Amino acid sequence: MAAYDPLAAHYDAVTGDCSTESAFIDSIISCRQRRAVTLLEVACGTGSIMARLAGSYQVSGLDISAGMLAVAREKLPEKTPLYQADMSNFELGTTFDVVLCVYHGINHLPDFTAWEGFFDCAERHLSRGGLLIFDMLTIRDLEMMAAMPQIVQHCDDSRLVIQVRASDEMAFDWNIELFGGPGDAGQPLLTGVIRTASFPAGRVRTSLSRRFPRVREISSGGSLVDADSENRTWFACTKDGPAR
Ligand SMILES: C[S@@+](CC[C@H](N)C(=O)[O-])C[C@H]1O[C@@H](n2cnc3c(N)ncnc32)[C@H](O)[C@@H]1O
Known part of the structure; x- marks a missing residue:
């Protein structure tokens, strides 16, 4: 059983509204990958962010917890692809314009080998010029x-x-x-x-720079993000090649 399975039925009630978070993510995509069409959310949980982004992108989700995915299924457009898989080692046989992993999904990976596994999987699943966006809690x-x-x-x-x-x-x-x-x-x-x-931000940056030609840390200050989001560090990494 995945750690989040027992929490799945209650998760939305305790995490509340994610409209500010979704708007912040949408603003990053609009600024850096304006023509993005397809989006994969990794560690998508109960799919609240995907559901909000589904109006603007063709969304897909991936999570290790069958319980969380079952809740996500209820709120997403019919036929939204949902994959039960480990984010540090997955192969979906397709690519996306954006790969997203938010609400410190990456911090659930226990060692740096797994973090690098995620970076490799994300890079492999991005189309040319595609964008990886994720946030992390620092040490x-x-x-x-x-x-x-x-x-x-x-x-x-x-x-x-x-x-x-x-x-x-x-x-x-x-x-x-x-x-x-x-x-x-x-x-x-x-x-x-x-x-x-978590791992030192410098180590994360170096590892990302080996895989992505452009790595940006994004300040989450400003009115778009709530106090909770301000505690996290955001990265936007662009894959080589012209964007769609
Ligand atoms: C804090 S929740 C975030 C959920 C969602 N992104 C949100 O914004 O509400 C973390 C999620 O990561 C998932 N997760 C943890 N370890 C994972 C792994 N190795 N592979 C895929 N998903 C994982 C959990 O099942 C859980 O749904």
């Missing part, structure tokens, strides 16, 4: 989260309590407890541990 971001007693996300009548704890220099466990729903008696509806990792 510093995760250390700051680990220094907090807990992080609480409220939405509607659900409450997700997260305690981030370092398990080594670059690995951080997210201990989660979900509360809420009718008849909440103070007992969590579910508990779990999500493993995350």
Whole structure:
């Protein structure tokens, strides 16, 4: 069972609206790959971002969790391709103008070999001139989260309590407890541990530069992005060749 399977039915309730995030992503694509038509979201989860982008792009999604993909299926246009696969090692036999991986999907890969596996897969699945966009939590971001007693996300009548704890220099466990729903008696509806990792931004940049001729770090400051997004570092990497 994938780590997110038990969370799938509750995920949207605790993550809330993603319109600001989707608008920010759309603005990056419009600025750097204006003619993009096809888009693959990797670690797409329950598909909320894809559903918003589906009005502008032909979207496809990939995730390791069958539970998350089942929720995504319900909100996406019929016949949207959804793939259950590991983002560090996949082969779909097609290419896309944009490969996207957001909400720190990459931090779920436990070691740098897996991060580089993802960069290779993304590069291989991009059309010429295509764009990889992803965000990551830096080691510093995760250390700051680990220094907090807990992080609480409220939405509607659900409450997700997260305690981030370092398990080594670059690995951080997210201990989660979900509360809420009718008849909440103070007992969590579910508990779990999500493993995350991060690596120095310089190492990430060097690795990307070996695969992509243009690598840009994007500031998420400004009015388009909410406070949560400002804690993440965004990359936009362009594959060689003329854009579509
Ligand atoms: C924080 S959620 C992000 C979901 C979505 N991108 C969003 O914006 O809501 C992380 C997602 O990464 C997926 N994931 C974790 N490890 C993965 C892997 N190795 N390959 C593919 N997906 C993975 C999880 O199943 C989960 O759906």
